[in-house]
Amino acid sequence: MQDDKATVIFQPSGRRGEVPKDITLIEASRLLGVDIESLCGEKKVCGKCIVRIEDGFYAKYNIESSPNHLSEWQEEEAKFINAENRKKGYRLGCCAKVEGDVLVFVPEESRAGKQVVSKAARDINIFHDPAVCVYYIELKKPSFDEPTGDFERLCEGLAREYSLTNLRIDIQALRALPGALRDGDWKVTVSVWNQTEIIRVRPGKTEDYFGIAIDIGTTTVAGYMCNLRTMEVVDTVSMMNPQCKYGEDVMARITYHMTTPDGLKRMSEDIIEGLNTLISKAVEATHPPKKKVKKKNNDDDSELTEWTEKHEEGKTYYRLSLDDIEDVTIGCNTAMHHILLQLDPQFVSLAPFPPVNHCSLDIRARDLGLQINPSANIFVLPNEAGFVGADNVGVLIAEEPYKTTDYQLIIDIGTNGELVLGNRDKLISSSCATGPALEGAQLSFGMRAAPGAIERIKIDPETHEVDYKVIGREAWLKFSAPEEMKTKGICGSGILDVLAELYVAGVIDKSGVFSENQKSNRCRINPDSNQPEFVLAWANETSIKRDVVINQKDLRQIQLAKGALYAGCKLMMRRMGLDKIDKVKIAGAFGTHVNKQKALIMGLFPDCEVEKILGVGNAAGDGCRAALLDRRKRIEANWVSRNVEYIELTVEEDFEKQFMQAMQIPHMKDEFPHLEEIVPPEILHQKVKKKRRTKN
Amino acid sequence: MQDDKATVIFQPSGRRGEVPKDITLIEASRLLGVDIESLCGEKKVCGKCIVRIEDGFYAKYNIESSPNHLSEWQEEEAKFINAENRKKGYRLGCCAKVEGDVLVFVPEESRAGKQVVSKAARDINIFHDPAVCVYYIELKKPSFDEPTGDFERLCEGLAREYSLTNLRIDIQALRALPGALRDGDWKVTVSVWNQTEIIRVRPGKTEDYFGIAIDIGTTTVAGYMCNLRTMEVVDTVSMMNPQCKYGEDVMARITYHMTTPDGLKRMSEDIIEGLNTLISKAVEATHPPKKKVKKKNNDDDSELTEWTEKHEEGKTYYRLSLDDIEDVTIGCNTAMHHILLQLDPQFVSLAPFPPVNHCSLDIRARDLGLQINPSANIFVLPNEAGFVGADNVGVLIAEEPYKTTDYQLIIDIGTNGELVLGNRDKLISSSCATGPALEGAQLSFGMRAAPGAIERIKIDPETHEVDYKVIGREAWLKFSAPEEMKTKGICGSGILDVLAELYVAGVIDKSGVFSENQKSNRCRINPDSNQPEFVLAWANETSIKRDVVINQKDLRQIQLAKGALYAGCKLMMRRMGLDKIDKVKIAGAFGTHVNKQKALIMGLFPDCEVEKILGVGNAAGDGCRAALLDRRKRIEANWVSRNVEYIELTVEEDFEKQFMQAMQIPHMKDEFPHLEEIVPPEILHQKVKKKRRTKN
DSSP states (O other): OOTTEEEEEEETTOOEEEEETTOBHHHHHHHTTOOBOOTTSSSSOSOOOEEEEOOEEETTTTEEEOGGGBOOOOGGGGGTSOHHHHHTTEEETTTOBBOSOEEEEOOGGGBSSOOOOOSSOOOOOOOOBOSEEEEEEEOOOOOSSOOOOHHHHHHHHHHHHHOOOSOEEOHHHHHHHHHHHHHTTTEEEEEEETTTEEEEEEESOOOOOEEEEEEEOSSEEEEEEEETTTOOEEEEEEEEOGGGGGOSSHHHHHHHHHHSTTHHHHHHHHHHHHHHHHHHHHHHTTSOOEEEEEEEOTTTOOEEEEEEEOOOTTOOOOOOOGGGEEEEEEEEOHHHHHHHTTOOOGGGGSTTOOOSOOSOEEEEHHHHTOOSOTTOEEEEOOOOBTTBOHHHHHHHHHHOGGGOSSOEEEEEESSEEEEEEEOSSOEEEEEEEOOSGGGTOSSTTBOOSSTTEEEEEEEOTTTOOEEEEETTSOGGGTTTSOGGGSBOEEOHHHHHHHHHHHHHTTSBOTTSOBOSOOOSTTEEEOTTTOOEEEEEEOGGGBSSSSOEEEEHHHHHHHHHHHHHHHHHHHHHHHHHTOSSOSEEEEEETTGGGOOHHHHHHHTSSSOOOGGGEEEEESHHHHHHHHHHHBTHHHHHHHHHHTSSEEOOGGGSTTHHHHHHHHTSSSOSSOOOGGGTTTSOHHHHTOOOOHHHHHHO | OOTTEEEEEEETTOOEEEEETTOBHHHHHHHTTOOBOOTTSSSSOSOOOEEEEOOEEETTTTEEEOGGGBOOOOGGGGGTSOHHHHHTTEEETTTOBBOSOEEEEOOGGGBSSOOOOOSSOOOOOOOOBOSEEEEEEEOOOOOSSOOOOHHHHHHHHHHHHHOOOSOEEOHHHHHHHHHHHHHTTTEEEEEEETTTEEEEEEESOOOOOEEEEEEEOSSEEEEEEEETTTOOEEEEEEEEOGGGGGOSSHHHHHHHHHHSTTHHHHHHHHHHHHHHHHHHHHHHTTSOOEEEEEEEOTTTOOEEEEEEEOOOTTOOOOOOOGGGEEEEEEEEOHHHHHHHTTOOOGGGGSTTOOOSOOSOEEEEHHHHTOOSOTTOEEEEOOOOBTTBOHHHHHHHHHHOGGGOSSOEEEEEESSEEEEEEEOSSOEEEEEEEOOSGGGTOSSTTBOOSSTTEEEEEEEOTTTOOEEEEETTSOGGGTTTSOGGGSBOEEOHHHHHHHHHHHHHTTSBOTTSOBOSOOOSTTEEEOTTTOOEEEEEEOGGGBSSSSOEEEEHHHHHHHHHHHHHHHHHHHHHHHHHTOSSOSEEEEEETTGGGOOHHHHHHHTSSSOOOGGGEEEEESHHHHHHHHHHHBTHHHHHHHHHHTSSEEOOGGGSTTHHHHHHHHTSSSOSSOOOGGGTTTSOHHHHTOOOOHHHHHHO
């Protein structure tokens, strides 16, 4: 490394690069295409650009990071960072200058350009029967004739009016009971969990009550806050999984646990802290934002600044507190499940891969450290087997393949891909390590689905010219768009497009290697790496002032991911004795945005009628939401988790061979009758010379 | 106050006095008759005399206490008191010298002369059906054919071998599960609570398992650690209730809660901390004590000091850890119950006296802060009504008056006295504030039942000479006894004797006033207080080098207590329409030591056949133990708590008059046919002149 440069890595995006020394972290973030919030234009007054510097040697990146590798602490920073956080390595991005290698963690709240998640969580058919219900009741005051205690008085009332009997009460709710009864003049609203336990008593009458369904992915976490009375999704929130710094995939995190004392605890605490931040965000969103208004002072004509609430028309502001979250459901894969709950995850990674538990768990919020109503219960969905965990159970109870005669293949795309195949007679499942490439992470210009991300792409086969659509703006704004809407990178749905487009246009061949027959200057050799790359967007179209490209290494990452999925699908079909599937459902954070045709062209799964391919969005999240709103779905979840046969793909015969063949586009040997009319025959039926294939 | 003197108050004994400045706290404790441990003879090397100085103004005592009212910190103290405890006000009694008023708390472990509790907890008839049971099971390792998860594998085994189904598991036990299964080579011992929840999994086979039954009195706390397999009481431990510093009786503590922010939390934390100390003590007692042995070094003939275990013959050492305590039952009166659980106790003190709850509660140990097995459940016995709480339910399930045809009167003597009257047709209960006098507290020379306490007393009616028995030594040792066995004060059972003896011997009259006809120099006027007093033990018989006396104020305290009890009994008999009781049972910490005849003479309750008076010891503690060892007793407890009719004595007609009449010995008007042959007629039938009675 040159002496005047230093390596800076930003987490959780993973963007890295060498930057000149003595620039601020904010400046470094711009060079590397990372968005850090800065409302004041780096005047050191808004405190929005707080970041944390990790301390220690990071083998994964081969760098020694230290808060000492930054310029001295400035007094402006103390306004926003207290002594304790300063010790933990927090700095203001606009103050701290790079003097050596640093690994910078950008907390969710300091990230500009929030992720765009399909907000209006899909309309799925859910019956209304939440585990938590509220009951309003009016009681008589104690008298010498009836001096019964508060709890028994309440129980008598609930039995009389609602036929609720044999109720328990959590000690925390019991502590609040005498005050609530007297404050409400013996009229209270009672929250009852599973018709067995009182978890909250509030004075007076309250009708709305709330819960949150959380889907913890290896890379991203999504939360759906619901009004449990109306079933309405009040808010959708999401964030990167803070465990990403310990490794991208589940195996890396299990290894971290096995090699680091307290590693499990540390990872668990990180995700719990993350969930608390996420939930706070959802709760804050139920309050109207505040804005500054200038007013004239009537006395002396001077100007006064006041904060007033800014109400959005037609929006209901519930003005909730954390205590108002009374139920939570969580779905995640087995490794994330075990790490979250501090259950030893090592055995799930060792043959014969037994998890610590399959069944669902009800865990008191305070036992897990979730800062919601302390008496609330967290329902953690059950695990299937191996790495196929509660998130897949979520997909199953949302999609209900066990209710159809059609053979469905459900592909849940995430850092860990999960597959289900079957119908009402039989269901099998498996998992494959796809890595985070299909989610837009770990590619040179990969990013989350946020403003500035390419989400659709089209390459002209004649000219190899590129047309694309960026999240947050109309196509015609390509050059004149405001800075924050300009192109920055490519997100998941764009990545699914790009392989198909490059292949159909002939930019790359069946094996994923750049072909010799290029029709534009977009395909070029990168002078630094000496590797070929293809320019998706020129520097002047971007906000990062650099060409957004996809290179050979990126293509290989995508091929590895899709190859693993395809091989998995094929081995499962073999197990079921099927040579054709009736329906393919694509789930995953971007599931709703998938271009079905391009997914088939890139060879994400075996041939299928295009009309029978469906994007089903975040089905795992939908399942968590179903379990939150309908407690019979919880029973269904436990049933289905024990009635899916799990296939361990890696021990299947010729797995390696299948995987290798599936790396090609769409596949080395398999036929795709449904692509005959879409893909030009010279492309679809091209042969790859052995020599070429092994070259890269 | 003189400038060269300062007020020192020792807690929890409540002993107080003015002492010369510049003496050490140990020296002050001797002057005031308080026992502080000091193994090294104040050489500042044993660290046994650690005490804590309370900080702040104590209205109850009208003193301003502060750690600054002591001499400077000495370097020897740092060996035994860490920085954190130093901040909390801890000092070594042999180092710190008095320079101003101080309120000194002597922790249990620093108190010399441990309380003597009837160790061999009474043999009561208990069926063996503990709530926690252990099961040993051998499982098959997971294989590709059976890759079932750890928890489900365990459940399958428990269902197969023990027909246990639908088991839950606590998250903490689940965390330990994978390690225990593999450490034990798939052979484990499982603890199951109430046949519903797994609370512990240990590798290998363990047969014995343990629980503790705790009786929390207003003044004293007793714990019975039991082997849940054999039902044997492994150890009995006791201590003063650390809440005593907030007030002697329940009303004082409720007032403290109502007048002090965070007062409830503080009192709750104090008792929890106390319970943790008590449980630690019980656990430590299962390890053999260590002793120093000198050995010759074979190499160079020098002497080596080694620690070896000193085994007591015939004793089993279970060598337990805190984690081995897997079940706890707790009984206490309603006020102690509410304060322990941080439930607002104010309404139980206001008409119509409703408690926050009646029913029993199962509370997770970690939710209460008890440092035992964190997955264990604490069973808190149910409350009856008003101040008659779970401790009285304990008495009921131990004595089972609801199973007899006899009318029984059960008197539970404590700081709060509780009364039950009835048979299998009907039971009524009530409570009365007796104060701590009958337990030996708050009298000039009152003390706990520890070595040095007068437990039996006899006064010669002819000479007024005194003969007494002291706990821990034979009578003939009165003068030549070793220092630590010499007389120090008088405990509960001695106090019950003293009123009867003084009365029968004619030292005091029916109204409790010293009579004019004294036969010895033991009755005298105290020169400081100018009040009459009677010398029970001369200074040369004591270890405190002062005469142990009982004065007029002490006598009044005892009369108030016994008067409240007697009036209560009588009002209850009136309610039941009874003019005579078949059986009287006296319960309380010293219940087994009660001299039945003298209890009748002093007028603790209405006339009864002496043979039908029984001392039943700590029946409340026995009930807690029954609930620990037999879970059906828990159901019985809930049943009986709702089927006893509670009488609020203070609102009964002519309560004041009854109370006033019952203050006399044995009673102002009632006849005592069963005393005719025991008490000389001129004593029994004496008339007290109005003029005399109002004089004091």
